[in-house]
Amino acid sequence: MGAPHNGNDAEHIAGDVVQDTATHEDNCDMTDEQTDEQSYGPPAHLAARFNRNRANARRKSSAASSRRNSLTSVHSHASSRRGSGLGCQSNHIAQHLRRASIIESRKARLADRAAHADQVRLRAAVAKATPRGSTSVSEERALAARIAKDKYLAKVAAACAEEVARAKRIAEEVKERKLAEETRVRLEMEERHAEVEKRRSEYQRNLQARRARRADSAEKKLAIVEELGDLDEEAVEDQPTLDQETASIRIQRAWRMSRKQRTVKDFLKLELNTATKAGFDEMTALLAEPATISATIALLTQLGLQDSDNAALNTKTFLSAYLMTAHPMTVLSNKTGAQEQDLKSKAAELLANFENTLSRLAAWNDYASGATQLETLSQCYTAYTSAFAAWRMQDSSVLIEGMVASFVELDAIWQTVKDDSRGEVASDFREGIRDNQVMMLSRIRKIAGPDKADFLIKKAIRESRKRRPKKRNAADVRPRGVEPAPSGEVEVSAVQNAADPSVALARIEELPSGSTADVTRKLFTPMPSNRVLTHELAIDKDYRLSDSLETTALREELYRSVCTAMRQGFEEGSGHLWTLSAAQNVRDKLLRMLKPGNSMHTLINNTLDLDSINRQCQAGVFSYDGFFAFMAGIVPKLCAPFRDAEIAILSQQLLDTSDNSLDGMIDKLFKLLRAVDRLSLDYSNFMLLNAAPTLIQEAAGYEARAFAADLDSGKATLERVTRWWQSALHHLNAEADRRDPDGLRLDRPAAGKIYCRALVDLAIEQNSMLAIDEIPETLHLDMHRLQNLRRQSIRITVIGAVLLTAKNLLKRDVRGQWKNEASRLWQLLSSDEYESDTAEPTPAQKAFSIMETAHNMPPATKQQLSGTITRLFGQAAGSRFTDPVLKVMFQRLKTHVTLRLSASTPSERVRAASSASDTLTSCGLGEMVTQVSSIVDTLERVRMVDWAAHTQWYELVATRE
Incomplete structure (x- = not known):
């Protein structure tokens, strides 16, 4: 069994088989053709064996795809064994079958491959068309690689940053070492120069000593010669002698040397140096002594730092450097601005160079410093004096502004109390105000000069009095036809009112407030x-009585409704009722202004007779043109002089007959009613002007009786008063316990102090809204006034915080007053709320634009200041301050107002008012002196009136504790 063949080997074998088959077919053909002639072929069994061996030699066995195991191979072997008679025909068939089998298997294999390829393409297309729900492996790897890359870059960047920082640190260290080395080398060179100078002077002294010894030896020799008689008189006459000029030069040189030495010794006796540990008062006394000033003048003149002009002033400026270096916080008033820091550093540098120069003054250098050292000292002295002059000018300007503000504040107090009818308040305040104003005037003139001081004070007083409401003369406000009360009658009235306040109030009962005859009277006489x-x-x-904005708006709304009702009444035939009502309203108001028996009173009473007007209206003969013509002639005779122009225009409108329609008639009628109501208001104010002194004198008693009546009837209680009083007492006791943790104090807060604290807590609070349950029953008439004071205190705090933040960001002196910016911010916050959803730009943006246009700022400072203003305005719109600056400034404002209200005597009040400007400037509220004084003045008047009227009930509440 051989190794299995792959697909390429199978193709090669198939090709060889086809080639062998073709060769055998050719051989068989040739054999068939030659058989007839001669047969040379081997026997059949040999041919079959030969063919089998040949085929085995070419093929390799295979376990899975061997052709020997196929049916055709078995058939071929079997046929070849049957006999050799078949010969080439059997071989050809076997080869043909094998070839066909191979081709079929190859086709099947190719078909399977094609089908597999189709399936692969189909799966690829499906996979491509299907949306992928998650990131593939390659993308995840790419993402991981990117993250790893970023981490590596960040690590490299951090390493680079550390390397750069280390390089910078090394560079700074190298720079510092170089500077230190240069300083050391320079000091060594100076020491060498000093050593050379010392050796040179020592050499000169030795030379002079040798010359002196030589002279002494010569004199001794001469003496010996004279004694021995060996020297005649001619030889003695030939001895060299000093002439007068040379002797005088030597004497002057010795005198100058002794004078310089005495100057240096006199200054050294003072023991004045930067290492002194003397206290502030002790050191101030030492620097102010004439001996100190004279010794310093002599030394500075010897060093060439000053001349004889303004020597005393320049010397005091120089000596202040010692005081500034030893006690900087006391001299600079705890100010740490850039100007103060620069001045302190220059003072320290000047004293260091001065003491270095002073240590080198000695006899060997004729008590004179070197040119380089003297130049350095002169530069330091010039820089210090320039910085000191700038600082003193800035400080003096702030001081002058504060004293002028205090002077104006005292003038405002005097303008308030000088018209006191009884004279008690005026007499108490006159002396204290005059003494303080004289003292401040002398100080201002001493600092700013007489001319400038007078100009500043006159300008400030003029502006202050312009802000006060102008008073009209009694002749301008008295309606014509109203006779003024004789002086004797006024005095009798005052005596009667002193006995019975109800008599004084009887005159007020004549005012139109009690008349409610019809709708028009309610409409036009609130x-x-x-x-x-x-x-x-x-x-x-x-x-004085006036129309408020709410009353005016309500009146306009009612005016439109009444006009509609009147028009409807005339259309329905009931217009005579409206005519009669209007005539009655006009008649009553005009007659109330006149004295019975007066010619004008008789004329109006007869002309505007209600019965006659009623009969005319019912008969339909009433003439509105005649009515308007009569009123156009009578009203100018009754108005006050300051309303002449206004009434003249009304008269022309009443006489105009171009529009005789119903709407025109109604419009004229209501214009007339408005004018008559204003005349009635003028008459009421004139009556108040005459009755005011008596009413003011008896106001406390009247208010006390009215409050007692409310308590008796159950309309009022003391519940809120008690809670309000106890809250103030608790705060005062808590503060006293913090000051005395051991509880050793034996004093208890007085009732007046408790009341002042309670009133300030009620009027100055972070929440601008004042609820009705927070107001004690005794102060319910001052609710709107106290709520307005809350809004003003919050506004003052916010403006002060904005200005203080801007000064710190711009590195400006916090004592400098930015009055223009403060005035513009006050006007902005008086008309706008702190936050507005509809306004564009917002109030915070408007406030930032005010600061931006007033001062140049870098972009970073602009961004920081804008964010700070937005944050401050947002907290002011809420009910609680969280910003540290706002909290501190609000507490300082509250403390300042409490201290000023707590002053019990007129002298203490005047003293507190005169020092208010300095106190508020130190608190960062120097620009708001006028507004703070207005709050204090209002609270002071409320305190005086309320305490005088409700003292017995406050004492009752205090005794319950």
């Missing part, structure tokens, strides 16, 4: 109650 009126006058003596 008046506060007497209690509200007296309370507002007690808080603000210049209080």
Whole structure:
């Protein structure tokens, strides 16, 4: 059995078989042709054996595909053994059968291959058409390779970064070593030069000593000669002598040397150096002594650092370097700005060079420093004096602004209290305000100069008084036809009101607030109650009645509805009711302004007779043109002088007859009603102007009686007052316990201090909304005022935080006041909310644009400041501050207001007001002095009125604790 053949061997064998078969066929043909002639073939059994051996020699056995095992091979062998008579014919048939079998098997094999190839192509097409649900192996490998590549690159980058950092560090170290080496070499060269100078001076001294010894020896020799008598007089006369000029030069040189030596010794006796440990007060006293200043002037002049001009001022500037280096935090007022740091570094450098130069002054160098050292010292001195002058100018400008603001604040206080009718408040404040203003004026003039000081103060006072509401003269606000009360009558009225406050309130009862005859009266005469009126006058003596925005909007809405109702009434035939109502409204208001018996009172009463108008309306003969013409002539005679222009326009509109339609008549009627209502409002304000002193004097008693009546009737309780008082007391006790953890304090907070703390906690809070249950019953009339103070305190804190952040980012002095930016931010926040979903741009963007247009900023600073403003505005719109800057500044504002309200005497209040500018500047709120003073002033007036009216109930609540 041989080795099995593959497909190629089978093809070769098949070809050989076909070739052998053809050869045997040719041989058989040749044998057949030659048989007739002669037969030379071997016997049959030999031929069969020969053919079998030949076939075996060509084929190789195979276990699976051997042709010997086929039927044709068996048949061939069997036929060959049967006899040799078949010969070539049997061989030909066998070969033909084998050939056919091979061809058939090959065809089958090829068909199987074709079918397999078709199946493979079909599977490939199906696999290609089917969407792949997951990543193939090759893609996963590619992804893994990419990830590995990224990791490797990151590792390489990190290694490179570390290498670069190490290289930079090495470079910095090399640079520092080079600088240190250069410094060392320079110091060595200076020491060598000093050593050379020392040796040269030593050599000169030795030379002079040798010359002196020679002179002494010569003199000794001369003396000996004289003693021996060997030297005659001529020889003595030939001895060299000094002339007068040479002697004077030597004497002057010795005198200058002794003077320089004395100057240096005098300064060294002061023991003034950078290593001194003296306290601030002790060192200040030492530097201010005349001996210190004179010794320093002499030494600086000897070194050539200053001349005789302004020697004392320049010397004090130089001596301040010692104080600044020894006590920087005290001198610079804890300021750590760039300017202060630069000044401190230059002061330290100046003193280091000065002490180095001073240590080299000695007799061998004639107490004179080298040219290089002196040049370095001069440069340091110039740099320090320039930086000190810039810092002093900046500090003086801030100081001047603060003192001017304090001066204006005192003037505002005086303008508030100077009109006190009884004179008690004015007398208490006059002396304290005058003394503080004189002191501040002298300081401002000393720093800024007389002319500039007067200009700044006048300008600031003028601007402050412009912001105050202007007062009209009594003649301008008094309606025509209203006679002013005689002075004697006013005095009698004041005496009567002092005995019975109800008499004073009786005049207010005449105001239109009590008249509610019809719809038009309700529409055009909204008046506060007497209690509200007296309370507002007690808080603000210049209080006058006016129309608020809410009242105006409501009035416009009611105006449109009443016009519609009036038009509908005229169309339905009931217009005479509306006419009669309007005439009654106008008549009552005009007659209330006039004194009975007056000619104008009689004319209006007779012309606007209601019975006559009613009869005319029912008869259909009432003339609106005549009514409007009469009112156009009467109204200008009753209005106040400041309304002349407005009433003149109204008169022209009433006399205009071009539009006689129903709508035109109704429009004229309501314009007339509006004008009459304004005249009535002027009359009410004029009555308030006359009755205000008496009402203010009796406001506390009236409010106390009204509150007692509410308590008796059950309309009010002391529940919220008690809770409010206890909360303030708890906070004060907690603060006292923190200051005294051992609990050794024996004092308890007074009632006035508790009230001030409670009032400040109520008025200054992070939540701008004030709920009704938070207001104590005694302060319910001040709810809107307290809510407005909350909004103002939040606005002040936000503006201060924005400005402080911008100054720190721009490396500016935080004490510098950016008043223009603060004013623009105040106007922005007064009109807009902190957050708006519909506004574009947002309030935060508007605030950032204000800061951006005022100061140049790098892109990084712009981005940081914009984000900070957005964050601050977002917290201000909420109910709680989380930003550290906001929390600290809000707490400082609250503490400042509490301290100012806690001042009990007028002198303490004046002192607190005069120092308010410096305090707020140190807190970062220097630009908001005016706004903070307004809050303090409002709370002070509320405190005075409320405490005077409700003292007994506050004391009752305090005794319950």
